[in-house]
Amino acid sequence: MSNNAGQPSALRLAWRHGARARGDGAWWILLVALIVAVAAVAAVNQMTDRVRSGMTRQGAATLAADLKLDLRAPLSDARAARIDATGARRAATTIFPSVIAGDDKITLVSVKAVGPGYPLRGEVTLRRGRPGTPDVTVTRAPARGSVWVEQRVLDEQKLSVGDTLELGDARLRIAAALVLEPDRGPGFASIAPRVMMAAADVAATGLFGPGSRARYAELLAGPPAVIDTLRDTLTPKLTAGEQLRTPTESNRALSRALERADVFLDLAALVAVVLAGVAIALTARQHAAARLDEIALLKTLGAARGLIARILAWQLAIVGVIGIGLGVAIGSVAQIGIAVLIARAFEIELPAASLSSLWAAPVTGALLLGGFAWPALSTARRAPPTRVLARALADDNRRPGLIYAAAILSTVVLAAIATRDLVLTLWVVGAAAAGTLVLGVAALGLLRLIEIMRRRVGDRVSPGLRLGLAALSRRRGASVLQVVAFGIGLIMLFMLVIVRGDLLSGWQADIAADAPNRFLINITPEQQPRVAAYLHEHGIDAAFYPLVRGRLTAVNGQAIDEDDDSKDSAGELARRELNLSWIDTLKPDNRITAGQWFKPADRGAKKLSIDESVAKRLDASIGDTLTFDIAGESITSSVASIRSIDWSSLQANFYVLFAPATLADFPATYITSFYLPDDAHAVLAGLVREFSNISVIDIAAILEQLTTLIDRVSLAVELVFGFTLAAGLVVLLAAMQSSRGERRREAVLLRALGARSRWLRQATFVECLLIGLCASILAALVAQIAAVILATQVLDLDYAWRPHLWLIAIVTATLVITLSGMLSLRDILRQPAWASLRASD
Structure with missing residues (x-):
């Protein structure tokens, strides 16, 4: 039979045998694991893409633009035309120093003239009445003939909203008090209070002339593709004194916040991938074991090894098409729902996910099947025809290295897709391998202690307890595998549920409720002790x-x-x-x-x-x-x-x-x-009256802006991390189901020897309890170490120890594993001996 004719035949056989396989449970476990894995990756990748885009857009609000071009002179007409040709929006700003002279006070101010369209991103916060009246936000520049003035200027010049401000030769109406301009960072490059005016009124002031000290900038905004084009076009042509900045480059605190958000979101994607790999690895072994009888029978009927390989490949392809298709669909629907929640909390609309964020999900599914499931199936095709007569002859472990090598390579590729960082990938994979080895060695040690305990208690305990302890010793390899599988899953879940909260709390603590919101400058050495005493007297x-x-x-x-x-x-x-x-x-x-x-x-x-x-x-x-x-x-x-x-x-x-x-x-x-509480303004007013030369810088509004941004990113991280819990639950299910066949055969033998159902239930309970306890303790230790390293070395955060939460986590995880094991094996425990014998045939 030719290859062209053989493939359709293999497809028909694969579909026919696959229909029978779908009744044995292993097929469904593999399919569910694949669906959850692909759905997790699809949802996480699309959500991280949308959240990153949304956070970048939010960050742009702190620059009033997507890009800021600092200039030494106004933008030339030729450069303006080239920028306009890209489709980007722009708005010019000019900042220069000036003074406002009142009856008995001269105030140095920083005048900012803004063009039409300002701000391109974000909002300007104003107060149209006396201090204490509600603030309002606008997305426009001051109207011609009017100015927005910081409260410090109003206080020093004894002016109010609605009065007239003399600025050079111009007389401008004070339309509002300026509370916050989006592109004024927390630095000290410009410490004078702000006066914001329309660019069209600058000429009337007469303040600009030869030698005027002014800083010019062009704010730019547009779609991401346009901004990328602008950066590539403008960067090589920058002259001396010019600089092109992004929001994160302009705001160090914002930059650090978004860097940490990126780490959190990358961890979410990576956790989903690792859990998916563990789940597929566990279920693939079951699926391969379930195919041994089928393969042996095909060989007795004369099927060649090539035909069997094609049948298995088509069966895996069918599982892949169904699982990947459903996974991508479920993941996409899930991320849309999550996006709605995030958008409501952000009070902004998240941008749509890019196509590049979607391809990772099907690729992940294909790699999971090819790297974890296919090697196991490929070795299963070596099952000898004699298995039809004697199942013991079916085991073939001559090529385990191929399975492990394929799994490790697939893990590396999947981690690289998730993190998009080769160095981070190698660190993560190396840490995962080391962690798995540690879990395996520690599990062997704990099982050895249990064996010693079993020998010492002897016949002084109930038969059910003795059977449970004996089962752990008898199935030491399978028990270690289950402890490691549960341990990996629990490590990820602990990192999600507990460590995530600790890290986010530490992150938000960086911008604590009592973070400094006032700065005092120009304090003379003679005044410093008196100022310190004044502040201390008022509890500061x-x-x-x-x-x-x-x-x-x-x-x-x-x-x-x-x-x-x-x-x-x-x-x-x-x-x-x-x-x-x-x-x-x-x-x-x-x-x-x-x-x-x-x-x-x-x-x-x-x-x-x-x-x-x-x-x-x-x-x-x-x-x-x-x-x-x-x-x-x-x-x-x-x-x-x-x-x-x-x-x-x-x-x-x-x-x-x-x-x-x-x-x-x-x-x-x-x-x-x-830090100055909102109700303590009188303290500051008294300080300024006593030390009139001291300048006060109020960054309370900037602090609130940054805190709000971090709160929004934290919510996004929590929702994205929450979705990966599904992958962790599938790992627990897969690990519990991995020993069903062996447990069924043991139940047959024990029942034939006269064991009571009550003893079997006690033995299963003890076995599940001890496996869950070992896995939970080891996972808690590894997760705690990982949390400290992640907090101190990666995120530069202080880590707060909370041992009581770990105790709760260990107890909860142990109970969940025990109950899940009892529920998943209840049909085996309830079956009469004749039914168990028939099921094990």
């Missing part, structure tokens, strides 16, 4: 940091102004004065990544510590020298350490820290930050 403890202004002039003796490449690389570090400071003890939100922190002997030494972003821009490493111009005097210091700063803490931090006392001879002011 604050840390004060000295601040010296200096300009970076040279790196390793090479003047930055003399090297265009160095100047472009340094960017803002060389174009403006930096805030320089010193501290004795490393702050908790700073971590040394290279070098060493200052020692007591370094006091007064010309050494400094820099942020890792500064080291990257300047291509500086330990031992390199940086030169600063401070008040007209040059000071050169060597880099002693490089720090990683957690900017999401919103604490006062500095790019450059000198060794203590090194800058003691330079004029300095102090800066501090603290």
Whole structure:
């Protein structure tokens, strides 16, 4: 028979034998495991794609655009035309300093002129009445002839909403108090209070002339494809002093939040893949074992090995088509439902999932079948024809290496698809392999202890307990496999249910309820003790940091102004004065990544510590020298350490820290930050009256914006993680079903020897209880270790120990496994001996 004729014959045989296979239970378990695996991957991948897109869109609200092009001059007509040709929307902004002079007070302000369309993303928060009246949000620029002014300006100039503000030669109506502009970050580059006006009114002020100090920017927004095209087009053509930034590049706290969200969502996808692989691996062995009789019978009828291989392949293909099709459909429907919940919580519409997020699900299903199910079926085709007469001759374990190698390779590919990061994939797969080995060795040790206990108790316990303990010893290999399978599933479930909550709590604790929301600057050394005493008197403890202004002039003796490449690389570090400071003890939100922190002997030494972003821009490493111009005097210091700063803490931090006392001879002011409750504004008002030179920076609105974003991401992570629980439950089911055949045969033998049904039920209960207890304890230990490593090494979070939750988790998991085992085996335990004999034929 030719190959072309043989394939249809193999397909018909596969369908015919598959119909019989669908009645033995193994086929259904394999199909359900595949459906759940593919559905989990489909839902998780589509949801992570939509959540990432939604979070990126939310992040754009903190920049008022998808891209921000910082310029040294207004955008030229030629560049504007090229941007418009891409279909992107744009809005120009111009920021320049000015002063407002009242009857007895001069206020330095930062004027921001915005063009039509501002903001392209996000909203501007305004207050149209006195302090205490409700805020309103708008998505437009100020109307011509009007301005929006921060409350600090109104307070200092004794103005109110509706009054007239004199700005240069223009008289503009104060239409509202400016509470929050989306693209004003928490940094200190622009500490003067804001006045926002329409770009069309700038000329009337007469403030712009030759030599005017102004910062220009073009805000850009559009679909992701358009933004990607703009980045690729604009980046190579940036000139000196120009910079193209994304929302995450502009907001360090936002960047850290989205980085952590990416880790959480990648973990969700990876958990679904690992659980799917375990479930398919367990059920594939059952499915292959169920095919042995069929294969032996076909061989006695003269079927060639090639025909049997094609029959098995077609059977697996049929399972794959049905399972993958239903899995993709169920996953897609599930993610739509989850998206509705997320969209309502976000109060935004999540973007549709891209097609690239859907292909991973069928590929995952195919890899699971090819890597886990097919090797087992392929070895099963070696069953000898003599199995028809003697089943004991059917076992063929001469090629287990092929099965394990295929499973490991498939796991690597699946993990790579889930994480899209080869290095992370190798780490995860290596950790999974090590964890599986540890679980196996630990399970053998625990079973050995149970065997020792069985020998010591002897006949002093009930027959049912003795049978249960003997079954664990007799089926040591199968018991270890079940403990490992349950352990892997429980590790993932513990990570989802308990560790997820711990990590999210730690993440949200980074932006705690009492995080600093006010900064005080321009505090003189003479005022610092009095300000500290005033705050302490009102129940506010604050840390004060000295601040010296200096300009970076040279790196390793090479003047930055003399090297265009160095100047472009340094960017803002060389174009403006930096805030320089010193501290004795490393702050908790700073971590040394290279070098060493200052020692007591370094006091007064010309050494400094820099942020890792500064080291990257300047291509500086330990031992390199940086030169600063401070008040007209040059000071050169060597880099002693490089720090990683957690900017999401919103604490006062500095790019450059000198060794203590090194800058003691330079004029300095102090800066501090603290949390001020909403009902304590009178404390701040009294402080400003007593120390009129001190400037107050209010970041409460920015803090609220970031907290809201993190809360939304947390909800998305919880919902996405929740879907992967289904895959974990299938692992538990598959592990419990994996020994049904052997248990059925044992039940036949024990009943034939006179064992009572009550004894069998007790034995099964003891066996399930001990397997569940071993798996739960081992899983809790591994999950706890993984949680600490993940929190401290990957996410830079403090981990809070909660042993009582682990005790609850162990007890709950043990009971669930025990009850599930009893329920799944109840039909075997209830059958009379003659029915068990017939079922085992």
